[in-house]
Amino acid sequence: MLIDAPTGLGVLRALATLEQLPRFDKAGRYLPEADVVDQPRFAWRGLLIDPARHFLPVAVVKRNLDGMAAVKLNVMHWHLCDDEGFRVESKLMPRLQQVAGATGYYTQAQVREVVAYAAARGIRVVPEFDLPGHTGALVAAYPRVASNDSIKEVPVRWGLLNIAIDPTKPGTYPFLDSLLTEMSGLFPDPYFHIGGDENDGRQWRRNPRIVAFMRDNKMLKAGTADVVDKHQLQTYFNRKMLAILTARGKTMVGWDEILGPDLPQEVVIQSWRGAKGLNEAVRLGHRALLSNGYYLDLNYPAAAHYAADPLPAGTPLSAAQQLLVLGGEVAMWSEFADSVIYDSRVWPRAAAVAERLWSPQATTQDVPDMYRRLALVSTQLEGLGLQHRRAPAQLLRQMAPPGALGALSTLAAVLEPVKDYKRHFQGFKYTTQTPLTRLVDAAPAESDVARQFGTAVDSVLAGLAAPVRPPALARQLVQLRAQLLRWQANDAALQPMLLATPALSEYAPLSTRLGALATVLLERLTQLEANQPAMPVWQMTARAILDDAQLPAGQAELAVVKAARRLAGL
Ligand code: ACM
Numbered sequence: 397m398l399i400d401a402p403t404g405l406g407v408l409r410a411l412a413t414l415e416q417l418p419r420f421d422k423a424g425r426y427l428p429e430a431d432v433v434d435q436p437r438f439a440w441r442g443l444l445i446d447p448a449r450h451f452l453p454v455a456v457v458k459r460n461l462d463g464m465a466a467v468k469l470n471v472m473h474w475h476l477c478d479d480e481g482f483r484v485e486s487k488l489m490p491r492l493q494q495v496a497g498a499t500g501y502y503t504q505a506q507v508r509e510v511v512a513y514a515a516a517r518g519i520r521v522v523p524e525f526d527l528p529g530h531t532g533a534l535v536a537a538y539p540r541v542a543s544n545d546s547i548k549e550v551p552v553r554w555g556l557l558n559i560a561i562d563p564t565k566p567g568t569y570p571f572l573d574s575l576l577t578e579m580s581g582l583f584p585d586p587y588f589h590i591g592g593d594e595n596d597g598r599q600w601r602r603n604p605r606i607v608a609f610m611r612d613n614k615m616l617k618a619g620t621a622d623v624v625d626k627h628q629l630q631t632y633f634n635r636k637m638l639a640i641l642t643a644r645g646k647t648m649v650g651w652d653e654i655l656g657p658d659l660p661q662e663v664v665i666q667s668w669r670g671a672k673g674l675n676e677a678v679r680l681g682h683r684a685l686l687s688n689g690y691y692l693d694l695n696y697p698a699a700a701h702y703a704a705d706p707l708p709a710g711t712p713l714s715a716a717q718q719l720l721v722l723g724g725e726v727a728m729w730s731e732f733a734d735s736v737i738y739d740s741r742v743w744p745r746a747a748a749v750a751e752r753l754w755s756p757q758a759t760t761q762d763v764p765d766m767y768r769r770l771a772l773v774s775t776q777l778e779g780l781g782l783q784h785r786r787a788p789a790q791l792l793r794q795m796a797p798p799g800a801l802g803a804l805s806t807l808a809a810v811l812e813p814v815k816d817y818k819r820h821f822q823g824f825k826y827t828t829q830t831p832l833t834r835l836v837d838a839a840p841a842e843s844d845v846a847r848q849f850g851t852a853v854d855s856v857l858a859g860l861a862a863p864v865r866p867p868a869l870a871r872q873l874v875q876l877r878a879q880l881l882r883w884q885a886n887d888a889a890l891q892p893m894l895l896a897t898p899a900l901s902e903y904a905p906l907s908t909r910l911g912a913l914a915t916v917l918l919e920r921l922t923q924l925e926a927n928q929p930a931m932p933v934w935q936m937t938a939r940a941i942l943d944d945a946q947l948p949a950g951q952a953e954l955a956v957v958k959a960a961r962r963l964a965g966l
Contacts (some may be wrong), residue, residue, distance in 0.1 A: 397414075399411070399414075402627070405518045408517070408518045409434075409436075409461050409518070410427045410432070410433070410434075412465060412466055412467070412468050413434065413468075414427075415433055415466065415776065416773070416776065417430060417432075418772055423697075429489075430868075433885070436468070436753070436754045436889075437753065437754060437755060437757070438529070438706065438711060438721070438722065438723030438724065438753045438754070438771075439723055439754055439821065440470070440471055440685055440722040440723030440724070441468065441469045441470050441471060441721070441723050441724070441725075441741050441750060441753040441754060442469065442470075442471035442472070442473045442522070442662065442685070442725030442726070443460070443464055443469050443471070443473065443722065443725065443726050443727075443728070443742070444471055444475055444687070444725050444726070444727035444728065444729075444748055445457060445460060445472060445474055445475065445522075445728065446475040446727075446728060446729045446730040447474070447475070447476070447481075447483050447500070447502075447730065448475055448476065448477055448478035448479075448480060448481045448482075448533075448730070448964050449478060449480050449481070449554070449729065449730040449731045449828070450730045450731075450733060450734040450738075450828070450832075451481065451483060451499055451500025451501070451735065452730070452738055453500070453735055454502065454506050454509065454510060456735045456738055456739070457472075457474075457510055458510065458513050459739070459780070459781045459782055459783070460472075460711075460738070460739065460778070461510075461513055461514050461517055462517070462781060462782070462937075463742070463743055463746070463747075463777050463782050464517070464519055464746075464750075465517035465518065465778060466773070466776060466777060466910065467746070467747045467751070468750060468754050468779060469746070469753075470513055470518055470519050470520060470748045470848060471517070471519065471520045471521075471522055471725065472519055472520070472522070473522050473725055473727075474521055474522065474523050474524060475524045475526070476502075476523055476524060477496070477524075477526055477530070477531070477533060477534060478499040478526055478530045478532075478533065479523055479530055479531070479532030479533060479550075479551045479557050480499075480532065480533060480550065480551055480552065480554075480728070481497060481499055481500065481501075481533050481550065481598065481828075482496035482497050482501070482533045482534055482537065483498060483500065483501045483502055484497070484501060484502050484504070484507060484523075484582070485497070485499055485502065485503045485504050485507075486499055486564075486575065486578055486579075487504070487578065488574050488575070488578050489537070489538065489571075489574070489575060490532070490539050490908060491537040491538060492538075492539070492575075494786070495533075495537040495550065496533035496534055496536060496537040496550055497533075498549075498550065499828065504582060506723065506735055507582045507583075508582065509878045511582070511583060511584065515584075520585045521566065521583060521585055521651065522583070522585050522587045522588070522589055523579060523582075523583045523585075523588060523589065524589035524590070524591055524649075525575070525576065525579060525588075525589070525590060525591065526591025526592070526593070526846055527561065527572070527591055527592065527633075527771055528560040528561045528563055528592075528595055528630065528633055529558070529559065529560045529588050529591070529592075529593065529594050529595030529596075530559070530591060530593070530594065530595075531559055531560060531561050532547055532550065532551040532557050532559040532561075534561065535547045535561060535777065536548065536549055536550045536551075536552075536557060536831065538571065540559060540565075540567060540571070541561045541562060541565065541567065541568045541571050541572075542559075542562060542600065543559075543560055543561065543562040543599035543600055543603055543606060544599055545800040546604055546790045546890040547559055548864050552828045552829065553659070553826070553827055553828075554731045554806060554820060554826055554828075556593075556596070557596060558595075558598045559599060560595050560597070560599050560600065562600075562603070562606060563600075563629055563630070563632060563633035563636070564606050564609040564610075564629075567714050567773075569636055569640075570714075572636075572637070572640065574638050576588075576637070576640050576644070577640070578643055579719040580641065580644040580646055580653035581644075582628065586645065586646060586647050587646065587647050587649050587664065588641050588644075588646040588647070588648060588649065589648075589649040589650065589666070590634070590637045590648055590649070590650050590654075591642070591650065591651060591837050592630065592634065592650035592651050592653055592654035593650075593651035593652075593653050594651075595626070595630060595653070596626070597626025597627075597629070599623075600626055600629060600745060601624065601626065601687060601928065604660075606629075607624055609629075609872065610624040610625070610626075610628070610629055610647055611624060613632070615628035615629050616628075625644075627656060627781040628658075628795050630653075630654065631654070631656055631658045631659060634648075634650065634654050634659060634663070635658075635660070635693070638660060638663060638795075638809075643697070646800050647662060647663075647664060648662070648663045648664070649663070649664040649665075649666060649685075650663060650664075650665065650666070651665075651666055651667075651668055652665055652666065652667040652669050652673035652674075652676075652677065654666060655673065655676060655677050655680065655682070657680070658817070659682075661680070661681040661682055663681045663682060664682060664683045664684065664685065664722070665677035665683075665685070666684070666685040666687055666725065667683045667684060667686055667687060667688055667844075668687045668688055668691070668727070669688060670688045671686065671688060671689075671708075673688070674686050674688070674696070674721065674780065675711075675712060675713060676741075678713055678717045678718075678720045678721060679713075679717065681720070681839045682720065683707075683720045683721075683722050684720060684721055684722065685721075685722055685723060685724055685725055686704070686706040686721070686723075686724040686725075687725045687726075687727050688704070689701060689704025689725060690704060690724060690725060690727055690728060690749050691727050692727065692728045692741055692742060692745055692814060692841065693727070693728055693729040693730070693731070693733070693741065693747060693901055694816050694817070695812055695813045695815050695816075695841045695842070696815060696841075696842075697745075697842040697847070698744070698745040698767070698770060698802065699748075699749040699763050699767075699841060700747060701726065701748055701749050701751070701752070702748040702751070702752055702760060702763065702766055703757065704724075704749075704752070705752065705757060705760075706720055706721050706723060706724045706753075707757070708757075709757065714884050716777070717883070721949075722903060723753050724749070724752075724753050726742075726745075726746045726749040726750070728741055728746075729926075729941065731819075731826070732813070732819055732832060732837070733832070734832045736783075736791070736832070737772055737787050737788065737791070737838075738833060738835055739784040739787060740783070740784040740785070740787050740788050740840070740841070740842055742784070743756060743774065743777050743782050744771075744773050744774035744777060745770075745776075745841065745842060747773045747774075748770060751766070751769075751802050759795070759820075767847070771844075774930075777910060782869070788837075788838040788839075788840065789805075789838075790836060791833060791837060791838040792804055792805050792808055792838045794833070795833065795834075795835065795899060795900065797893050797896070797897050797900075799893070800889075800890060800893040800897075803886050803889045803890035803893070804881065804890060804893075804900075806883070806886045806890075807835075807890060807903070807906065807910060808835060808838050808840075809840070809843060809844075809845040810845050810846050810849075810883075810910065810954055810955055811835065811836070811839035811840075811906065811952040811953065811954060812839055812840060812841060812842065812843050812846070812952065813836050813837075813839055813841065813951060813952055814948050814951050814952065814953055814956045818951070819836075819951045822948065822951050824950075824951060833899060833953060834899070834950060835903045835950060836950050836951045836952040837858070839952050842955075843955040843956075845955075845956075846954075846955035846956045846959070847955075849879065849956050849959050850956075850958070850959035850962075852872060852875065852876050852879070853876070853959045853960075853962055853963045854959075854962070855862070855868075855872050856869065856872050856876055856924075856963070857874060857962065859872060859962065860924055864912045873921065873925065876921065877918065877921055880914040880917050880921070881918070882917050883911065883913070883914035884911050884914040884915055884918065886907070886910065886911065887907045887908055887910060887914075888913030890907050891904060891907055891908065891911075894907055902949055902950040903949055903950050903952065905947075905949045906949050906950075906952065906953075906954060909941075909944055909945040909947070909954060910945070910954055910956075911940060912941045912944070912945065913942065913945045913954070913956065913960050915941075915962060915965055916937075916938045916941050916942065916960075916964060917960055918936070919934065919938075920963055920964050920965070921963075930964075930965060935966060938964050938966060939964075941964050942964060942966060943958060944962055945957050945960065
């Protein structure tokens with residue numbers, strides 16, 4: 397075996413590829429003869445890890461770094477503070493750990509340990525200190541930089557709290573200079589992220605002193621004589637941050653909200669809101685990163701993330717502009733992921749984005765093959781110590797009443813958490829202390845069983861529609877019927893146990909609906925096999941059952957409904 401690479405980093409990547417090469421045949425596992433000529437498409441292939449919402453101990457971070465190295469991701473973006481916590485020890489501002497980090501923080505020695513662990517795996521660590529918004533924890537610890545005195549304690553609720561530090565107080569800058577200087581000393585990477593997202597400026601507009609500052613400094617909306625423009629105040633603030641970081645030899649990175657004509661070009665823009673923001677940043681001469689399309693916390697399937705490309709075919713950017721696109725970052729925000737289930741929300745889906753960012757654009761078109769390989773990578777990651785399979789299984793064992801584990805697991809396997817940000821808005825009140833130990837937390841972000849069911853449904857439909865029925869059809873029909881019978885019987889076994897268990901009863905409707913869906917589809921299979929058309933009255937009932945099956949419960953939903961509609965012809 398020969399590895400030829402221009403750098404040690406290249407050798408590391410080659411070794412990671414080698415780990416994925418073994419094949420199987422009848423004789424067992426073997427390394428095929430292969431000649432791999434390879435290089436990354438993008439230089440910046442990141443994973444954003446958020447220990448701010450739920451603290452993630454060093455062991456969790458390290459095993460995720462192992463996972464990153466296995467799939468050749470090379471930047472850990474460490475989102476170290478937010479409204480709900482500030483996660484690094486400060487020797488200069490100890491209330492940051494004592495107050496803002498009371499629910500968990502990294503000592504400076506631990507930060508150095510993680511940075512060294514990452515470096516040994518060819519992974520850079522870019523810290524993010526989100527400013528001026530997302531600073532609830534910081535202002536609870538140091539009210540002297542707050543825009544008002546409303547925040548007395550570290551916030552414990554998720555959502556947009558619209559807290560921002562006061563960029564007009566002279567004392568804000570010595571404070572941030574000390575803090576960022578101390579923090580930049582912990583992170584050798586030349587890039588340093590100052591966040592900058594989701595500051596709606598309401599705390600500024602409600603403070604007459606801040607409004608007066610904006611008026612005095614002509615920070616006004618274009619064409620108005622007195623309407624203050626928070627974006628200009630944020631740009632003023634960003635320039636101060638840029639001066640501090642530049643003095644420490646750092647290149648500043650920020651989210652796309654900080655973009656504007658007055659932002660110096662050397663700032664790197666990370667677009668989370670859309671490809672439009674990425675392209676705008678590049679047109680204004682900034683280097684840029686894409687995260688839109690790569691938010692794992694939204695619970696979309698790997699295929700959806702795989703389809704998002706920083707430079708898709710038909711990009712409007714010129715060849716020179718394309719060089720400014722450094723790459724992208726997959727992101728896992730942790731409102732609904734604690735140290736127990738974090739891995740299961742990241743892996744294996746992050747591996748699909750890793751391939752997207754590494755491989756040439758055209759080699760990432762074959763989605764079924766991506767899923768075939770994703771399953772292999774998932775097993776490889778498990779071998780490295782990632783808990784993405786074990787932790788949800790363990791949660792199920794803990795929550796299942798005696799005798800119910802099998803049936804509960806069957807239900808959980810076809811559930812997914814509700815998509816997008818819907819989990820915030822379905823009547824259940826979360827705080828930072830709410831245990832993430834409900835069925836929704838054990839449900840996969842992307843159900844393999846549901847995806848395989850969809851594939852089986854499509855094969856059967858194609859077989860039935862073919863002029864000559866393919867030989868495999870009879871076996872596929874038997875398997876599909878067996879699957880539906882299992883789901884039907886599952887509800888009969890599970891329903892009484894769900895109803896008798898207070899912590900699980902919110903999921904009883906989903907079990908009922910899975911059983912009803914299975915019954916409808918069994919009827920449909922009988923019609924299809926007998927070449928009988930569906931009667932309008934059957935269709936009406938079936939449609940009502942499938943509409944019902946789509947409703948969420950306990951912030952989870954059945955992942956098999958779309959495929960069920962295809963099979964039902966509805
Ligand atoms: C973000 O999701 N607010 C960066």
